[in-house]
Amino acid sequence: MKLGFSPEDEAFRAEAADWLNAQMHGEFSDLKGLTGLTAAAERRKEWELKLGEDRWSVIGWPSQWGGRDATLAQQVIFAEEYARAGAPGRIAHMGVELAGPTILTFGTEEQKQRFLPGIASGKVLWCQGYSEPNAGSDLANVRTKARLDPATDEWVVDGQKIWTSLAQICDWIFVVARSEEGSKGPKGLTFLLMPLDQPGITIRPIRQINGEAEFNETFFDGARTASGNLVSTPGNGWQVAMGLLAFERGVSTLGQQMNFRNELDAIIAAARENGSARNPLIRQRIAKAEIGLRLMRYGALRMLSHTDHARPDGAALTYKLQWASWRRSLGELAMDVLGQAGEVTDGEDYHFPMLPNLFLSARADTIYGGTNQIQRNIVAERALGLPREPRGSM
Structure with a gap:
């Protein structure tokens, strides 16, 4: 359309x-x-x-x-x-859609000249150092520490990040670390650009249920980066980190939905081929999926046309909750259409085809990037103005 x-x-x-x-x-x-x-x-x-x-x-x-x-x-x-x-x-998603726009918005002229050409040419790949074992949906609970070494004019980083997408094939990582001793929550955080190929950084892939190892644990043990690789100012990392996350709700949402379109079309083709399309309940679920996909497209167009940034955008606040729940149901529909044929693969180093992979990968959609429960809290507090959920002391 x-x-x-x-x-x-x-x-x-x-x-x-x-x-x-x-x-x-x-x-x-x-x-x-x-x-x-x-x-x-x-x-x-x-x-x-x-x-x-x-x-x-x-x-x-x-x-x-x-x-x-x-x-x-x-x-x-x-x-x-x-x-x-x-x-x-x-x-190159993390560099093209997150690191690059962040450097364009918050970076110095020197940083733009150094980093942007490598991202644009595809020669330099980036990953994201946000989540930690105790700071996933609660990103402000970061414990990875950064200190400036005056002897070398370098930032020294110690700590651990987790769920680091594609770290094993990337060249650089952007890291949110706590640089002010005793600070809590979003205060005292600093945003750093760090090379991955150096002593003091260890990357361990995490094997997933679908046979992939897209995510990693990343350990920092005295890892270093030049002071010129600080984005914005020390202690202002939260503002940069939130600005970066805003780029995730951009035009890529419509490309994401076209991938969803491909998945739904594959389900319809499989249902026609194996005869499950004659089942009225399957047809009803396919129709419901089609309706949900079209609603998401209209919501994405609303997000892109939103110009009053002084007010919360309801479409943007609800989008993650909407698409993650929809795609999880789509994966369940895919397996019900495929039946036992979707449950089998060969070999130890296996890769599932599109629809079984959809089912397995969609299990995480409602967890990463803020769980559905967290998303509902965000909608309640930021869009509806309801009281904040009680939070314990850090």
């Missing part, structure tokens, strides 16, 4: 679709429809380099930094066409 796109936007759509389809039916056809993020890591790196070479990696960035100065509508279009073409999930 195309809503309000100009002739120029549709010309851009045709250009993007032609390029993407040429790649997915040509040099990178082996990556078309690939699920998970750890399979074919080296080929995915080559794909990121190709996106950067042809200036499709960061189209919303200024052309000065490798982008195309694309409008919001054009960014939406590219996200949709990327998913429609069956292009693989971006292993």
